[in-house]
Amino acid sequence: MIKKMTCISCPLGCQLEVEVGENIKVSGNKCKRGEEYAKNEITNPKRIITSTVKVEGGDKPLVSVKTDREIPKDMIFEIMKEINKIKAVAPIQIGDVIIENVLGTGANVVATAKINGA
Amino acid sequence: MKRDLVVIGGGPAGLAAAIEAKKNGIDDILILERDKRLGGILQQCIHNGFGLHIFKEQLTGPEYAQRFIDEVEKLGIEYKLDTMVLHLSENKHITALNPKDGIIEIDAKAVILAMGCRERTRGALNIPGSRPAGVFTAGAAQRFVNMEGYMVGKKVVILGSGDIGLIMARRMTLEGAEVKMVVELMPYSTGLKRNIVQCLEDFDIPLLFNHTVTRIHGRERLEGVTIAKVDENRRPIEGTEQYIECDTLLLSVGLIPENELSREANINLNSVTSGAYVNELMETSVDGIFACGNVVHVHDLVDYVTEESFLAGYGAAKYIKGEYIKNEKGFFTKTGFGIRYVVPNRINPQNVKDKVNFYMRVNDVYHNVDLVVRDGDKIIYKVRRNHVSPGEMESVKLSKDVLREVKSCELVFALEEVAK
Numbered sequence: 001m002i003k004k005m006t007c008i009s010c011p012l013g014c015q016l017e018v019e020v021g022e023n024i025k026v027s028g029n030k031c032k033r034g035e036e037y038a039k040n041e042i043t044n045p046k047r048i049i050t051s052t053v054k055v056e057g058g059d060k061p062l063v064s065v066k067t068d069r070e071i072p073k074d075m076i077f078e079i080m081k082e083i084n085k086i087k088a089v090a091p092i093q094i095g096d097v098i099i100e101n102v103l104g105t106g107a108n109v110v111a112t113a114k115i116n117g118a
Numbered sequence: 119m120k121r122d123l124v125v126i127g128g129g130p131a132g133l134a135a136a137i138e139a140k141k142n143g144i145d146d147i148l149i150l151e152r153d154k155r156l157g158g159i160l161q162q163c164i165h166n167g168f169g170l171h172i173f174k175e176q177l178t179g180p181e182y183a184q185r186f187i188d189e190v191e192k193l194g195i196e197y198k199l200d201t202m203v204l205h206l207s208e209n210k211h212i213t214a215l216n217p218k219d220g221i222i223e224i225d226a227k228a229v230i231l232a233m234g235c236r237e238r239t240r241g242a243l244n245i246p247g248s249r250p251a252g253v254f255t256a257g258a259a260q261r262f263v264n265m266e267g268y269m270v271g272k273k274v275v276i277l278g279s280g281d282i283g284l285i286m287a288r289r290m291t292l293e294g295a296e297v298k299m300v301v302e303l304m305p306y307s308t309g310l311k312r313n314i315v316q317c318l319e320d321f322d323i324p325l326l327f328n329h330t331v332t333r334i335h336g337r338e339r340l341e342g343v344t345i346a347k348v349d350e351n352r353r354p355i356e357g358t359e360q361y362i363e364c365d366t367l368l369l370s371v372g373l374i375p376e377n378e379l380s381r382e383a384n385i386n387l388n389s390v391t392s393g394a395y396v397n398e399l400m401e402t403s404v405d406g407i408f409a410c411g412n413v414v415h416v417h418d419l420v421d422y423v424t425e426e427s428f429l430a431g432y433g434a435a436k437y438i439k440g441e442y443i444k445n446e447k448g449f450f451t452k453t454g455f456g457i458r459y460v461v462p463n464r465i466n467p468q469n470v471k472d473k474v475n476f477y478m479r480v481n482d483v484y485h486n487v488d489l490v491v492r493d494g495d496k497i498i499y500k501v502r503r504n505h506v507s508p509g510e511m512e513s514v515k516l517s518k519d520v521l522r523e524v525k526s527c528e529l530v531f532a533l534e535e536v537a538k
Binding site for chain 1 (some may be wrong): 161164165166176177178179181182184263264265266267292293311314315316319320418504505
């Protein structure tokens with residue numbers, strides 16, 4: 001199987017063709033970083049998620065949050081469901097843990113904004 | 119009232135400028151902010167990727183803003199929220215308004231303009247069709263979703279592939295909307311590459327280049343849009359029209375520096391950037407009025423806004439303390455082949471602290487070029503660029519020593535083909 005992707009290691013944005021089989025073969029990259037990027041994207045793609053959580057008793061209706069480390073890309077929507085289930089209670093400081101070890105990923109969902117009590 | 123320094127706008131530019139002015143010995147500072155909190159547009163930019171240059175780590179918008187808000191509080195810099203500046207005169211008289219103080223009249227020794235920019239709207243594009251609900255600028259939708267807690271729609275088309283449009287494509291998808299496509303008039307995107315990959319490709323959202331929206335359908339609520347391919351003159355090609363069903367259209371079609379106050383104060387504006395002409399300390403054409411951030415020119419990265427705003431704060435402090443040398447010495451900056459604009463526009467090396475960061479944008483996509491700075495016939499700086507695009511701002515740092523040696527009255531920034 002051949003997968004096409006864009007390398008984001010630099011602004012050049014090489015169009016990569018990645019042959020996925022026993023070995024991963026990368027072409028279209030102009031430097032080594034392209035190969036590394038493609039291999040990571042094929043074997044273990046990860047992302048940070050940022051979203052918002054509803055706030056009770058705060059001076060604002062929402063608090064912004066992020067996962068404090070990268071999570072597997074294919075778990076993005078499951079984790080979004082968890083984030084949308086929960087409510088946070090004011091006051092909230094940046095870095096406060098809103099969900100611990102979300103879905104066993106080892107990543108915490110933490111607040112990225114400060115919310116005062118109403 | 120009389121104040122030493124008034125900063126108009128409490129976003130990233132205004133906060134950084136006020137902090138730097140304070141650190142350079144100015145105690146009497148007042149920040150005027152129109153929103154209910156400090157931090158400006160960063161407060162709704164909940165995604166990460168901010169701060170890589172300034173803090174060497176990836177922060178979300180609210181985290182980046184809070185670092186500066188905390189510093190403003192720590193330094194005891196005064197600010198007024200919910201306060202709209204109505205008028206600014208050439209002699210630095212400010213008229214502002216808020217629900218608590220009513221009308222506020224201020225005479226300032228120096229003013230820093232940090233009003234940022236605003237989005238181009240449907241009206242600016244003249245898209246034909248009806249006027250249903252469901253047509254938003256991408257930034258307005260971002261505020262609704264990220265700060266007010268309202269989802270703006272379920273089936274979304276995005277016009278324009280600027281960064282806010284790309285970020286909103288991902289955000290709407292994460293919140294359960296179906297983003298059908300992003301439509302881009304130009305043959306390239308003005309958004310950052312990492313946003314195209316992580317906001318569109320990650321979710322298989324198609325990006326159609328050389329396309330635009332030609333009609334808006336629906337009576338009460340948006341029901342669909344017609345899109346069409348465009349020719350090399352950006353005109354829709356007959357016969358390529360396609361109807362796309364959607365209830366929401368987000369517009370990410372450019373940002374315009376917000377310079378109504380600057381015009382009232384008779385500040386000279388550059389028609390290319392829509393921002394003020396500025397000098398080596400970010401002073402505008404009007405004595406004692408400085409400007410920084412997106413009100414001068416639209417930046418890609420907030421880090422560069424911060425850098426530029428520190429300089430404006432330093433400049434305003436020098437001005438108030440009477441340490442700022444005003445004479446006709448120095449030179450202008452000019453654009454040559456391939457460069458659309460360069461900021462700052464006038465340099466007097468006597469006032470430069472240690473270096474000047476020149477920010478510029480190219481006018482098209484180029485490969486394998488040299489970015490060259492010439493003093494007359496002499497090349498004083500040259501750097502190889504494999505790839506330049508109007509979507510990614512270029513910057514060149516020149517030291518005070520280099521700037522002192524400039525002999526001609528113009529420094530020319532241009533792209534040159536690499537000699538084979």
